[in-house]
Amino acid sequence: MQIPRQFLGGVGGSFVLIQLLFLANMGYLYGTAFNDSQRIKALKLLFVDYDHGIIGQSVRAAYSELENSNFPTLTESLSIDFPSASDIRKSVCKGHYWGAIYVNQDASSRLSTALASPETAGTYENSYALSYVFNSARYPAYAQTISSSLQILVQGARTGYNAINGTAAMSKLNTTDQNIAQILLDPISATYIDIKPTAQGVRFYYNTVSMAMVILPQFFFIMALNGISAQTKIFQSFSLRKNISLRLGLSVCFTFIASLCMSGYIWAFREDWGTTSSQYGLTWMIIWLVMHLNFFIIDSVTAVIPVQFMPFFILTWIIMNVSSTLSPFELSPGFYRIGYALPAYELYQVLLDIWTHGCNPTLYRSLPILFAWWLVSAVTFFATMRRRVLLVSAKPGEPSISDPEKVEPEGRGY
Structure with a gap:
């Protein structure tokens, strides 16, 4: 039996198109991290010297x-620009810097006094010398890089002190005293401030697979809804107004429950993460908004794109959104800043603001973008619902809405 040529053409076309689909999407996804280790220097650290002594040197x-290129850029600012440590913390909190390190006031004189006096050497705290600040909640995988870089800088400062002063000090000090000898071996350490400690195991999912979950449930439900609507002929049975009301009500109810569930499993697996009930409510509300606009988008697309081509849209939409949240834009090629306009990126920015009590102040940008998406997708939803209902309710032989000039006006008695 000979295989029909039409079958071979269809299978061959699908074969090629699906390969190109995944090649393009995965190339886009992998491109976000291409040579990102060479862009670590784009992450800025703040340095302030309140001491103006040898520790700062x-x-x-x-x-x-x-x-x-593999180490964050250390930007030094004058202490007059940051009068207190709280100003440094605030700057990191607002996202102006990924982290900060500062020399505490009188740190060098404390060290010199301890080395010169066996009486004070025993009470010397090397951790007073330096302090550093970072935020674990801001892209947890990269926050670890920032924390490690700051620790390496502290260790380097210890080595730098020994190179500058350690050898000369050994010839002048009483190194037979155990406390003084210990200070010479370990003169500089640091305390740290983690603005929002985020150590739970699932923290790496927040900006990765979780961003796909604001899209996928809507897609599966809409596909099921479309199939059930076709079987029950609901579009033919109900008027346009009733169809829109029914579909709109289902969209609100489904995304209400889906967002509640998503917020629920985030909270259920947060371990000892310090969060409040008000943060849960805000998390649920912003996820609900993004799920609802995705419902509108997917429902509109299903009304105009044939079902066999829906995977092309859904996969591309998911990959583009997830790619925008995987890593900071500073570490990706400039082209990927298109992600500023995508719902998933702005959702993650709002979630960071909620979870850190305002330590990611991008609401001025994120909320207008998300509401703009919702408004445009809502208008598209109403327009495509009208098209869907009129198309399926048209009887054989009657003019379709694609040819509006042939549609007879209402009230003619035909």
């Missing part, structure tokens, strides 16, 4: 050795 010496 040691930090600068350490950074001069560490400075390269």
Whole structure:
């Protein structure tokens, strides 16, 4: 039996198109992290020296050795620009810097006094020398890179101090005293402030697979809804107004429950993460908004794209949205900043703002973009619902809505 040529043509076309679909989408996804290790320097760290002594010199010496494309950029500012440590924390909180390190006031004199006096050497705290700040909740995988970089800088400052002053000090100090010898071995350490400690195991899912979950449930439900609507001939049975009301009501109810469930499993697996009930409510509300606009988008697309081509749209839409949240834009090629306009990216920015009590102040941008998406998708939803209902309710032989000039006006008695 000979295989029909039409069958071979259809299968061959699908074969090629699906390969190209996945090649293009995965190429786009992988491109977000292409050579990202060479862009670590785009992440900025703040350095403030309140001491103006040898410890600050040691930090600068350490950074001069560490400075390269694989290490964040250390930007020094005057203490007058940051009068107190709380101002530094606030700057990191607002996202102006990924982290900060500062030399505490009188740190060098404390160290010098401890080295010169066996009486005070026993009470010397090397952790007073430096302090650093970072935010674990902001892209957790990259927050670890920031934390590690700051720790490396502290260790480098210790080495830098020994190179600048350690050898000379050994010839002048009483190194037979155990406390003084210990200080010479470990003169500089640091305390740290983690603005929002985020150590739970699922933290890496928040900006990755979770972003796909605001799209997929709507797609599966709409496909089921379309199939059931076709079987029950609901579009023919109900008027346009009733169809829109029914579909709109289902969209609100389904996304209400889906967003509640998503917020629920985020909270159920948060371990000892410090969050409040008000943060849960805000999380649920913003996820609900994004799920609802995705419902409108997917429902509109199903009305105009043949079902066999829906995977092309859904996969591309998911990959583009997830790609926008995987890593900071500073680490991706400039083209990927198109993600600023995508719902998933703005959703993640709002979630960070909620979870960190305002330490990611992008609401001025994120909320207008999300509401703009909702408004445009809602208008598209109403327009495509009208098209859908009129198309399926048209009887054989009657003019279709694609040819409006042939449609007889109402009230003619035909």
